[in-house]
Amino acid sequence: MPDAITPAAPVLIGRLGPFDVALDGTLSARDGAEAPSFGFRWRDRRIAARFIDGRRVAFSVVAGHVPFTAESAEARPRVIAAVAALRDSLPKGWRLRLTPDHAVHLETEALLGSPPTASRLVSAAAELALTLDPCLDLLEEEGARAA
Secondary structure, three states: OOOOOOOOOOOEEEEEOOEEEEOOOEEEEHHHOOOOEEEEEEOOEEEEEEEEOOOEEEEEEEEEEOOOOOOOOOHHHHHHHHHHHHHHHOOOOOEEEEOOOOEEEEEEEEEOOOOOEHHHHHHHHHHHHHHHHHHHHHHHHOOOEOO
């Protein structure tokens, strides 16, 4: 009986954060990590990214902080109104949370397909940054503290 044919291992061309990148652009978790994560910065904010089920990436960012009354009694109501306006106008699939420490968290997910590729991941991160910009502009204009 002939030996079973074993598929050839993909030819790796490099690394991208916690991923190995194959010649065809396919990403695979390095060291067998089940839910690899990484971060990057955009407009002085740290964006956390985490792979979910090998096909999607979840993004999370602290967009700013609502100032305490003692910090800026004038800006606080404007920022609270901006947060309410953001919540009502976020793109489909985006979520906004206001935490007890007054941090404004924005979260969303992007589908990368199966198998995920480096180009789809970079495109998803760029789309996130471009969609995030007007949210950050609004919060900054109304006096939100930096994240």
